[in-house]
Amino acid sequence: MNYNQYDINSIIEYSKKLVGNTLRDLCGNDINTQHYKGKGNFGQFLEKYYFQYEPNSLSEPDFNEVGLELKTSPLKQINNGDYRSKERLVLNIINYFEVVNQKFENSSFYKKNAHLLLIFYLHQFDIDVLDLVIKIVGEWKFAETDLEIIKQDWNLITNKIKSGKAHELSEGDTFYLGAATKGDKGGNLRGQPFSKILAKQRAYSFKQGYLNHIIATLNNNSTINYGKLITSKEQLKNKTIQEIVIDRFKPYIDKTIEEITEDFNKNLNKNAKGFYATLTKLILGVSLDKEIEEFDKAEIKIKTIRLKSNNLPKEDMSFPSFSFLDIINEEWDDSSFKEILETKYLFVFFKYDENNILRLNKVKFWNMKQTDILEAKKVWDKVKNIIKNGEIVHEVVDGIRHTNFPNKRFNRIAHVRPHAQNAADTFPLPVKDKITNQSEYTKQSFWLNNSYIRDIIYSE
């Protein structure tokens, strides 16, 4: 072996030699002579041929002698050249029966993952895993405040299992540490200790946002300017991060927009569309030129909503437009719409009072529950079929195209409608539309129905 398994520095040093290389560069000869079939998993090859131990699924860390766990993960490169995580990082499986008897400090999660050796390679479509280039290698221990938030996440997951709700776990439940489904296509059901309902097999995972934070830290090239909400772990002693955020809004509840902006002594353009988002940042105490670090790491999205006096949001809620070409090739489990639905949101509600003046009304964290996600899936299924069959347009009246896309009556939760610069702002279609004979169509997005937001999100 080319490293000393009892000496952590020796392992790290040996790992760093991977940077800039591929598996074929470093151990191609070994692999070629050992029944290599051209397929396989990057992590397993790395363990077997570079570190020369057999991949295992033990509950101990991979380098058990020094308590170091090896993890590999793919990167993607964004336009400015920075690296981002391609996906979440899946860690050990959650054993529903064992975890309910554990404390965080002696949990299987913490025992295995307290100290990580992370190896990131640049993902490339259709390239042999042996030829993928390793870009970033480094060890990772959790910063104090991160660990405290991860502990809160772990407790939330554990408590849900303790209340017999393992089948209701969702990635959106938590901040940095998620409970990601693992195994084939939603199958792989398991028993749970406090309910007879079978639950999906799930594993602990780091949210993509948290991985991006790790990547930027290891790579030492973060171009993002961050402001923190939590500066010491003492803040998290008696309150969850959610409670801390909600508390910051409390002094401003029922205040008008003018009253709030006066407090901050800022001259804001009230007509700017980002006005409410700006106001939110001010209230949270994050300067306007900075991103909220904890929200980025937890992939939390802020949505501001204006309510009419009857609590109905003035508008439905839009999401980024989707690609017609992509959606017909997606499976539900890796679809962009499912990702949207599994996201955690901070909703900031402003409401018109009896004099038609907007006042801050309510703030809440929210993520969609599993049963609703499945109900919203029907919208996605229908959209996919319509595009596949070239049946977007139903009829054209006075030059206005009426579509077959699922409308508000079709589904309680979501619908599909245009989301573009204008009607001429289009995406290509995989199949020509039968009525218009066009091979492109105005960009569309999924929208959450305002009635759903009122009934579920606002009132609960």
Add this chain to the structure above:
DNA sequence: GCATGATCATGC
């Protein structure tokens, strides 16, 4: 007053 098609404002 709602549903649906369409578009705006900002920041990168």
Add this chain to the structure above:
DNA sequence: GCATGATCATGC
């Protein structure tokens, strides 16, 4: 010039 969050406009 586009992605994104948000809002407008019109017909029923």
